[in-house]
Amino acid sequence: SPSLVVSRLAYAYPDGTQALYGVDLTIRRGERVALLGPNGAGKTTLVMHLNGILTAGHGTVEVGGLPVRAGTLPEIRRRVGLVFQDPDDQLFMPTVREDVAFGPANLGLRGAELDRRVRDALERVGMLDALDRPPHHLSFGQRRRVAVATVLAMEPEILVLDEPSSNLDPASRRELAEILRSLDVTVLMVTHDLPYALELCERSLVMSEGVIAADGPTRTLLADE
Ligand code: ADP
Ligand code: ADP
Numbered sequence: 001s002p003s004l005v006v007s008r009l010a011y012a013y014p015d016g017t018q019a020l021y022g023v024d025l026t027i028r029r030g031e032r033v034a035l036l037g038p039n040g041a042g043k044t045t046l047v048m049h050l051n052g053i054l055t056a057g058h059g060t061v062e063v064g065g066l067p068v069r070a071g072t073l074p075e076i077r078r079r080v081g082l083v084f085q086d087p088d089d090q091l092f093m094p095t096v097r098e099d100v101a102f103g104p105a106n107l108g109l110r111g112a113e114l115d116r117r118v119r120d121a122l123e124r125v126g127m128l129d130a131l132d133r134p135p136h137h138l139s140f141g142q143r144r145r146v147a148v149a150t151v152l153a154m155e156p157e158i159l160v161l162d163e164p165s166s167n168l169d170p171a172s173r174r175e176l177a178e179i180l181r182s183l184d185v186t187v188l189m190v191t192h193d194l195p196y197a198l199e200l201c202e203r204s205l206v207m208s209e210g211v212i213a214a215d216g217p218t219r220t221l222l223a224d225e
Contacts, residue, residue, distance in 0.1 A: 001065035003029045003158045003186035009059035019045040021210040032187040034197035037207035043190050051080035064157040081156030085163045087147035091135040096146050103154045121153035125179050141172025158186040165196045194222055
């Protein structure tokens with residue numbers, strides 16, 4: 001089954017603001033997709049439906065074939081790994097090791113299996129050396145990579161990143177791009193950084209006023225802008 005299937009998803013906030021007007025979207029396993037569009041287009045609202053922070057007014061969301069609904073939320077939240085824009089919203093333990101272990105420990109993993117998950121996730125983002133360091137001693141770019149590792153340690157079906165290149169210096173930007181390219185996981189990234197989308201995502205979605213207004217090869221979409 002695909003990583004993500006969104007069907008006829010519509011949503012209005014309690015104050016009546018209609019944020020999504022019927023979104024249809026399929027993302028196949030292993031695709032890297034950019035979610036573009038102006039402020040207010042509905043990107044955040046759509047992302048919040050992928051892991052059930054918001055639940056559909058109308059329509060459905062399925063992750064790896066599992067529908068998002070009240071009874072599936074624990075498994076959905078394991079399958080949908082959200083990387084926030086600010087890594088400091090995601091790192092709160094005394095050491096990197098404890099931050100990355102937090103999610104899998106909550107799943108019940110212990111001992112050698114837990115240790116393997118933590119090391120594997122940190123290795124994939126090039127931060128294994130930081131295992132026993134306090135996150136606040138790391139650079140911003142390093143903290144963002146550790147935040148990605150906290151999510152990878154859950155072995156998600158889909159990795160969703162909010163503005164992954166924001167506030168990064170050119171070297172950190174390049175490092176993160178290489179990391180994201182090397183992962184064998186489905187990626188959806190919300191971004192205003194068109195060069196980053198072009199570099200990393202073969203496919204882009206452009207949201208506008210609560211619908212997906214364009215969906216196609218990033219190269220083609222950006223040439224049309
Ligand atoms: P992003 O920078 O990710 O696009 P926004 O700037 O659109 O996010 O929104 C930031 C926060 O403000 C979100 O939690 C969003 O739900 C909230 N928000 C945005 N627009 C409104 C609104 N009209 N009324 C209330 N909250 C809003
Ligand atoms: P984006 O992430 O693309 O900036 P959002 O999903 O944050 O867009 O917003 C989509 C629409 O929903 C906008 O009109 C925004 O003002 C509105 N909105 C967002 N959050 C809220 C909220 N908590 N209450 C009311 N309206 C909101």
